[in-house]
Amino acid sequence: MKLILSVALLALAPAFVLAQDLPKKPVKATAKAAHKPTSSRIQLKTAAKNVAAGIEAAEAALTPAEMAxxxxxxxxxxxxxxxxxxxxxADAKYPGYFNVQVKNLKYRMFPVETSTGAIRLEDQKAGAVWLQLGNKSxxxxxxxxxxxxxxCMSPQQVAVAESLKxxxxxxxxxxxxPLPAQAISQPVLQPEVAAK
Incomplete structure (x- = not known):
């Protein structure tokens, strides 16, 4: 989903540039004109910022499974x-994102699905991973x-660790x-016996 939205926004970027109103008369090159950006430059910068903001929003969006x-x-x-x-x-501005700090290190993490069911948060840029299990993190x-x-143990994890002890x-x-009694009492035919 994120990839589709990012590609769509990148595909629209040229349309922003082409939709600009270009000046009909050439601008005289003066000292003031050289330092003052033209309206088409301002529109181009604005369009680029809008596309970048859209890509950032698409990357920040989490799937329903990640939100869970x-x-x-x-x-x-x-x-x-x-x-x-x-x-x-928890980051109030971007639901599902977390700010994690240990000593003087700070990370911005988001949830990642795992096959084991463990809670995993990642900061891919820094290479940091937070793993939260039932009894420790x-x-x-x-x-x-x-x-x-x-x-690392929250009060809930301490209770789980004590229960496991x-x-x-x-x-x-x-x-x-052991197998149930029915499975043991029934004879298993050998391949050569079954063929006869």
Whole structure:
């Protein structure tokens, strides 16, 4: 959707330039005229600014799935290990975007869909990623390949972590559940026996 809107706006840019009223008489070159932009230059600059604003708005628009992810992001100051604090603030001007700060580093992030269901915010320019799981969050810099903050826990995540300590989730490495009695009692025919 963003790409389609951006392409449409770029396609309209030449129309803005062609739609200008060009002066009918040539302008005399004087010292004042050389420093004063003509009306066609002003119109061209205005058209370029409008196209740029349209492209920026198209890039800022989030899909419904991304907005659903943004609604689940936990905002506020989140304490992390080693006394670090990460602050997440929702951007009032652009819904779905977040301002994330840790120490003297600031990021502008937006939600990204994941296959695992984890909440992921990204600042693609800076290479920063905020991952929010049920029991903890972390801030990483993918460009540098390092974690900037780990073991970050909001009050809700602390409650989930405590619950997991009391009732741990079943490991995928545990033995599989036994088959039902019906499946075991029915004989399995071998391919050569079935052919006879």
């Amino acid at each position: 992810i943004a609604e689940r992001v936990q905002v506020g100051s989140v304490p992390c290990e080693f006394g670090t604090t990460v602050t997440l603030v 972390m801030l990483m810099n993918q460009k540098l390949g390092q974690r900037l903050a780990d073991e 009391l009732h741990p989730a079943q490991s995928v490495l545990n033995a599989p559940a």
